[in-house]
Amino acid sequence: MDARNGDLRIGVYVCHCGTNIAATVDVKAVAEYAAALPGVVVSREYKYMCSDPGQELIRQDIVELKLNRIVVASCSPLLHEETFRGAVAKGGLNPFCFQMVNIREHDSWVHQDRQRATEKAIALVRAAIRRVALHKPLEKKRVPIHPDVLIVGGGIAGIHAALTLANAGKHVYLVEREPTIGGNMAKFDKTFPTLDCAACILTPKMTAVKKHPNITLWTLSEVTEVQGYVGNFEIAVTRKPRYINEDLCVGCLECIEACVYKQAKVPDEFNLGLGKRRPIYISFPQAVPQIPVIDPETCIDFKTGRCKKTCIEACGDRHAVDLKQQPKQETIKVGAIILATGYQTFDARKVPDYGYGVYPNVYTAPEVERLINASGPTGGEVILRDGRKPQSIGIIHCVGSRDENTNKWCSRVCCMYSLKLAHLLKERTGAEVYNFYIDMRAAGKAYEEFYHKLLEEGVHMIRGRVAEVTDWAVTPEEEGKLVMRAEDTLISFVRRVPVDMVVLSVGLVPHEDAKDVRRLFNISCSSEGWFLERHPKLAPVNTFTDGIFIAGACQAPKDIPDAVGQAGSAAAEAMVLIDTGYVEMEPNTAYILEEECSGCKTCIPLCPYSAITFLADKKIAHINEVLCKGCGTCVAACPSGSIKQNLFEDEEIFEEIRGVLANA
Amino acid sequence: MAVKRMIKYEVERDPQFAGWVAGVIGGERVRNCIQCGLCSASCPLSPYMDYTPRRLIHMAREGFKRDVLGSFTIWLCTSCYSCTVECPRRIRVTDVMYALKRRAIEDGVYPKRFPIPVLASEFGAMIRRKGRVTESWLILRVFLKTAIIRLLGMSKLGSKLFFSGRMGLVPESIRDRKQLQTLLDAVETHKEVAA
Numbered sequence: 001m002d003a004r005n006g007d008l009r010i011g012v013y014v015c016h017c018g019t020n021i022a023a024t025v026d027v028k029a030v031a032e033y034a035a036a037l038p039g040v041v042v043s044r045e046y047k048y049m050c051s052d053p054g055q056e057l058i059r060q061d062i063v064e065l066k067l068n069r070i071v072v073a074s075c076s077p078l079l080h081e082e083t084f085r086g087a088v089a090k091g092g093l094n095p096f097c098f099q100m101v102n103i104r105e106h107d108s109w110v111h112q113d114r115q116r117a118t119e120k121a122i123a124l125v126r127a128a129i130r131r132v133a134l135h136k137p138l139e140k141k142r143v144p145i146h147p148d149v150l151i152v153g154g155g156i157a158g159i160h161a162a163l164t165l166a167n168a169g170k171h172v173y174l175v176e177r178e179p180t181i182g183g184n185m186a187k188f189d190k191t192f193p194t195l196d197c198a199a200c201i202l203t204p205k206m207t208a209v210k211k212h213p214n215i216t217l218w219t220l221s222e223v224t225e226v227q228g229y230v231g232n233f234e235i236a237v238t239r240k241p242r243y244i245n246e247d248l249c250v251g252c253l254e255c256i257e258a259c260v261y262k263q264a265k266v267p268d269e270f271n272l273g274l275g276k277r278r279p280i281y282i283s284f285p286q287a288v289p290q291i292p293v294i295d296p297e298t299c300i301d302f303k304t305g306r307c308k309k310t311c312i313e314a315c316g317d318r319h320a321v322d323l324k325q326q327p328k329q330e331t332i333k334v335g336a337i338i339l340a341t342g343y344q345t346f347d348a349r350k351v352p353d354y355g356y357g358v359y360p361n362v363y364t365a366p367e368v369e370r371l372i373n374a375s376g377p378t379g380g381e382v383i384l385r386d387g388r389k390p391q392s393i394g395i396i397h398c399v400g401s402r403d404e405n406t407n408k409w410c411s412r413v414c415c416m417y418s419l420k421l422a423h424l425l426k427e428r429t430g431a432e433v434y435n436f437y438i439d440m441r442a443a444g445k446a447y448e449e450f451y452h453k454l455l456e457e458g459v460h461m462i463r464g465r466v467a468e469v470t471d472w473a474v475t476p477e478e479e480g481k482l483v484m485r486a487e488d489t490l491i492s493f494v495r496r497v498p499v500d501m502v503v504l505s506v507g508l509v510p511h512e513d514a515k516d517v518r519r520l521f522n523i524s525c526s527s528e529g530w531f532l533e534r535h536p537k538l539a540p541v542n543t544f545t546d547g548i549f550i551a552g553a554c555q556a557p558k559d560i561p562d563a564v565g566q567a568g569s570a571a572a573e574a575m576v577l578i579d580t581g582y583v584e585m586e587p588n589t590a591y592i593l594e595e596e597c598s599g600c601k602t603c604i605p606l607c608p609y610s611a612i613t614f615l616a617d618k619k620i621a622h623i624n625e626v627l628c629k630g631c632g633t634c635v636a637a638c639p640s641g642s643i644k645q646n647l648f649e650d651e652e653i654f655e656e657i658r659g660v661l662a663n664a
Numbered sequence: 665m666a667v668k669r670m671i672k673y674e675v676e677r678d679p680q681f682a683g684w685v686a687g688v689i690g691g692e693r694v695r696n697c698i699q700c701g702l703c704s705a706s707c708p709l710s711p712y713m714d715y716t717p718r719r720l721i722h723m724a725r726e727g728f729k730r731d732v733l734g735s736f737t738i739w740l741c742t743s744c745y746s747c748t749v750e751c752p753r754r755i756r757v758t759d760v761m762y763a764l765k766r767r768a769i770e771d772g773v774y775p776k777r778f779p780i781p782v783l784a785s786e787f788g789a790m791i792r793r794k795g796r797v798t799e800s801w802l803i804l805r806v807f808l809k810t811a812i813i814r815l816l817g818m819s820k821l822g823s824k825l826f827f828s829g830r831m832g833l834v835p836e837s838i839r840d841r842k843q844l845q846t847l848l849d850a851v852e853t854h855k856e857v858a859a
């Protein structure tokens with residue numbers, strides 16, 4: 001074997017993994033075969049190598065038999081490489097003088113022929129034994145972590161994560177692109193199943209964000225650039241002009257009253273176009289920050305430059321109105337990032353059968369939320385677009401959900417919010433309410449009970465998907481109404497139900513620009529466009545990019561309790577990073593053989609992590625170990641072969657290949 | 665076989681009937697029904713029913729009065745109570761069936777030549793008149809109203825029962841019929857008050 005390593009003393013450990021491996025691989029034969037290979041001092045098989053006694057076995061052998069290389073043949077390194085490296089270190093050996101062989105996922109789980117699976121295990125173990133001989137002792141590098149956290153999105157998830165971290169003493173930057181924080185929840189009337197008023201439970205948290213000394217709140221702002229890596233991100237934030245100086249404004253709102261527009265004429269975004277606002281406005285009475293915003297698209301001064309500027313006059317000596325405000329760039333350093341960018345609702349126009357945008361009395365559920373909200377455009381009275389009050393209302397579930405033509409997924413919240421709206425609409429109008437549903441999904445604490453409450457209230461439950469909403473009447477009773485046609489599958493009859501108002505329970509979909517956000521932060525999306533978690537069960541707020549966490553509905557449709565739960569979890573994960581104070585970097589980084597580098601610069605533009613720089617004085621390339629992720633691109637590209645990579649040196653890989661093929 | 669037009673218009677719904685069902689004794693919880701179908705699955709007679717108990721409950725609470733009261737389902741119920749015992753929402757399905765039977769007789773909308781409702785109404789009428797049931801006369805009346813021809817087929821069994829003294833032709837009666845009628849009247853009045 002390699003002379004560099006002197007006297008080789010290898011220990012080989014073959015794991016049964018209960019019957020996971022032992023049922024398909026003859027572990028005893030593997031261990032016996034390994035024992036006869038050159039350099040192997042001891043070769044054992046054991047029921048569970050990852051157990052405490054299993055690890056202790058390795059430690060003892062290292063001490064007693066003076067082993068200097070260890071091979072463990074068991075499961076995937078993803079699960080237990082760290083475990084065994086720890087055991088090796090406990091024995092006093094460098095943890096990188098170790099090689100793990102995956103004979104479970106790569107062998108026993110995917111084969112049925114016992115004899116051939118055993119042969120494969122033997123080949124893999126032989127390869128590892130030959131490779132490990134060349135392993136060098138390596139050290140993990142430690143990099144300090146910046147203690148600040150960036151949270152993108154000021155909905156309920158972002159707010160909760162920000163407050164959690166801030167209360168723990170961490171400094172948080174909360175970046176929100178709208179003029180106010182609060183997100184979707186701020187637009188809701190009441191929340192299921194408790195019927196708490198959404199604003200009553202949300203606005204105290206919003207105010208707390210504004211007041212918290214540890215939170216820097218930037219509204220009307222977007223992250224435009226992300227550099228760096230876990231623990232040391234450098235973020236560029238663009239702050240769009242509000243045209244009101246936030247430091248000078250006291251929130252008296254007199255400028256709004258003073259606007260030359262005496263009547264509100266511009267469709268109000270916050271009320272989804274159901275109400276009107278002036279060019280200078282505040283989204284809703286409890287908006288945070290409590291500062292007006294000027295919309296340059298509709299402000300006369302921006303359009304013509306010839307406004308009387310009554311707003312500036314009204315502001316007087318405070319001089320908070322600043323029509324010359326320009327976008328501002330901020331650059332911040334943070335150690336961790338939480339993305340809580342939320343969702344948007346499905347565009348009901350994509351299902352033309354339901355007549356949204358055609359019949360004025362067809363509403364989407366978010367519109368109804370505003371319509372029944374006391375601070376909404378009608379002061380909470382349910383008045384239809386044609387001025388009537390509805391006496392019968394049909395609610396269609398699963399619009400843009402559970403449909404191969406639109407979105408395959410269940411949006412999880414629509415059943416419950418439909419029931420909530422059914423209750424509120426019945427309460428406010430006394431109308432007959434019909435719920436057209438496919439399945440009733442009420443899985444949550446007190447959700448099923450809420451469904452029963454609605455059943456008792458006498459809301460009609462018709463199990464069947466509505467085929468169309470039409471104003472074509474076939475009976476005198478249907479004249480002037482919207483007729484909903486569906487099969488009531490519970491009684492196997494097609495029914496025609498004439499109503500005054502149709503509510504479309506639109507599903508949740510990823511933001512249109514979620515893909516851009518994904519690229520900006522270098523994280524993954526599922527095929528549907530939701531941000532991808534590292535593990536759907538065991539790492540639901542982690543992403544595949546270290547230091548970036550996700551919370552709330554940007555990961556998948558979820559209700560408020562789940563979003564808050566996830567936000568707390570993401571905050572805790574960020575805190576683990578920060579309080580540890582440093583990150584350990586895998587030593588699988590590339591390094592340059594300085595005497596061989598010709599300084600051709602081929603590698604520099606290829607590095608996806610900008611880890612390679614050119615040392616002008618020595619005329620050679622230099623790799624920053626902290627930035628290097630060990631992807632190996634530069635190693636393969638170097639024309640003179642003068643870049644090498646720890647743990648993946650050419651000799652190690654060739655020896656491994658020779659080991660696999662030795663008896664072939 | 666004939667092609668039938670099957671559609672339900674909203675005008676066919678009788679909201680008052682739906683309210684009545686939810687108000688009768690035993691019907692208090694029909695709105696709680698989650699349509700799981702356990703009643704139909706546990707029912708020994710459901711294979712013969714035109715609407716299974718689950719479907720009937722939903723039609724009743726939606727107010728499709730004509731279909732519900734005209735269905736065979738309520739008459740096929742033998743009141744074994746297995747649906748009521750097993751219902752996860754504690755709906756007293758059997759009691760609802762009884763209420764619907766009574767209503768169908770009151771409204772005169774039961775299937776006219778189907779023996780079970782005829783038997784039920786004749787049984788009630790005979791008790792009201794005589795205080796007792798005379799089986800020979802009861803059977804005679806039922807068959808006269810449903811299928812006279814089938815009576816001939818039963819003659820052999822009838823004469824056997826008659827000659828072995830199992831069935832008499834003398835109408836039976838209780839002594840003080842007035843008292844019973846007062847009693848029944850009181851129940852009727854109470855029912856109306858309760859309704």
